Amino acid sequence: MHVLVLGGTIFLGRHVVDAALRRGHRVSIFHRGRSPSDVPPEVETLLGDRDDDLAPLAGRHFDAVIDTCGYTPARVTRSARALSDAAEAYVFVSSLSVLADPGPAGQDESAPLAELPADASPDVVTGETYGALKALCEKAVREHFPGRVLVLRPGLIVGPRDPSDRFTYWPRRVAQAGDLLVPPLSQAVQFLDARDLADWMLRLLEARLSGTLNAAGPRRRLTLGELLARCAEVLGVAPHLVECDDGFLLEHAVRPFVDLPLWLPPDAAGLLDVSLVEALACGLAFRDLGETIADTYAWDASRPRESEVRAGLTLERERELLAAWASRG
Numbered sequence: 110m111h112v113l114v115l116g117g118t119i120f121l122g123r124h125v126v127d128a129a130l131r132r133g134h135r136v137s138i139f140h141r142g143r144s145p146s147d148v149p150p151e152v153e154t155l156l157g158d159r160d161d162d163l164a165p166l167a168g169r170h171f172d173a174v175i176d177t178c179g180y181t182p183a184r185v186t187r188s189a190r191a192l193s194d195a196a197e198a199y200v201f202v203s204s205l206s207v208l209a210d211p212g213p214a215g216q217d218e219s220a221p222l223a224e225l226p227a228d229a230s231p232d233v234v235t236g237e238t239y240g241a242l243k244a245l246c247e248k249a250v251r252e253h254f255p256g257r258v259l260v261l262r263p264g265l266i267v268g269p270r271d272p273s274d275r276f277t278y279w280p281r282r283v284a285q286a287g288d289l290l291v292p293p294l295s296q297a298v299q300f301l302d303a304r305d306l307a308d309w310m311l312r313l314l315e316a317r318l319s320g321t322l323n324a325a326g327p328r329r330r331l332t333l334g335e336l337l338a339r340c341a342e343v344l345g346v347a348p349h350l351v352e353c354d355d356g357f358l359l360e361h362a363v364r365p366f367v368d369l370p371l372w373l374p375p376d377a378a379g380l381l382d383v384s385l386v387e388a389l390a391c392g393l394a395f396r397d398l399g400e401t402i403a404d405t406y407a408w409d410a411s412r413p414r415e416s417e418v419r420a421g422l423t424l425e426r427e428r429e430l431l432a433a434w435a436s437r438g
């Protein structure tokens with residue numbers, strides 16, 4: 110196949126490039142050239158802006174488009190319309206944030222979707238509108254590629270190259286050992302190694318599958334406690350976990366998923382516990398969790414330390430919270 114990746118230079122898109130090449134496909138990427146690109150030389154790079162300069166795609170034909178950077182319906186409509194006669198299939202990377210109610214566990218692909226509030230702009234992506242806009246993007250792609258769209262809805266995507274610092278926080282913090290502030294350990298957690306997602310995406314495309322699929326893992330229910338125990342085992346450390354409850358964390362303005370990644374209070378915890386029945390039936394496969402932890406840790410340790418991490422508690426803030434927890438009435 111000749112695959113066009115919209116994006117392709119940062120995280121998931123970059124892994125999609127590797128997966129496609131590994132599986133013997135020809136790859137072109139389309140991006141603005143603002144992010145540094147280290148794609149292999151055999152990848153064709155097309156420079157343009159999907160918001161106002163799709164000219165480099167004119168007159169081209171692709172077997173499949175993989176859209177890793179669609180966030181607003183106007184942007185997605187533009188590329189889907191431009192490519193509807195130029196590509197056989199369109200993979201849209203959506204998100205589990207499309208779910209209308211993040212609370213219930215076990216939601217499948219037919220669950221109700223979030224709607225954009227009447228007073229919100231369809232062109233402005235915020236934490237509040239992200240999910241509803243992704244749902245509108247899904248709809249826009251289906252209109253232009255009827256019956257030829259594969260929508261994948263990942264939860265947290267993790268692994269090497271992840272710029273978000275979310276999953277990465279845990280191996281990094283566990284490795285530092287000592288007293289480690291953690292949210293309720295019995296909570297279910299789901300995530301998917303970007304490399305597994307990329308490989309699965311390509312296999313689904315090769316099989317000409319269309320439809321909509323949740324994209325998360327692992328295969329069986331995993332708790333946060335089990336994840337942290339595995340991090341400690343893989344990294345050869347023995348941190349002392351100090352488990353705090355939801356109420357304490359919320360009272361102390363700890364932001365779910367931002368300050369403590371993979372922690373969601375009960376009214377949103379369904380986002381970490383969706384149904385994977387369809388995904389597994391369609392061949393989603395997972396590398397060993399230990400490999401994801403070890404590779405993520407090694408990648409993180411190898412990159413230049415940024416002044417500010419994007420997610421997770423600073424050690425100083427963690428110490429304050431540990432003191433507050435120890436002295437609570």
Ligand SMILES: NC(=O)c1ccc[n+]([C@@H]2O[C@H](COP(=O)([O-])OP(=O)(O)OC[C@H]3O[C@@H](n4cnc5c(N)ncnc54)[C@H](OP(=O)(O)O)[C@@H]3O)[C@@H](O)[C@H]2O)c1
Nearest residue numbers: 116117118119120121122140141142143144159177178266
């Ligand atoms: N990370 C998660 O946990 C998570 C969870 C659920 C869903 N998702 C979804 O997964 C996708 C992941 O994205 P990623 O960052 O890993 O993808 P990526 O493809 O590695 O990076 C984004 C790419 O889009 C390009 N780009 C941005 N704006 C553009 C424009 N106007 N025109 C052309 N190219 C443009 C960027 O390059 P230039 O800057 O050079 O243009 C870059 O190559 C997103 O759709 C996200 O909603 C992520």
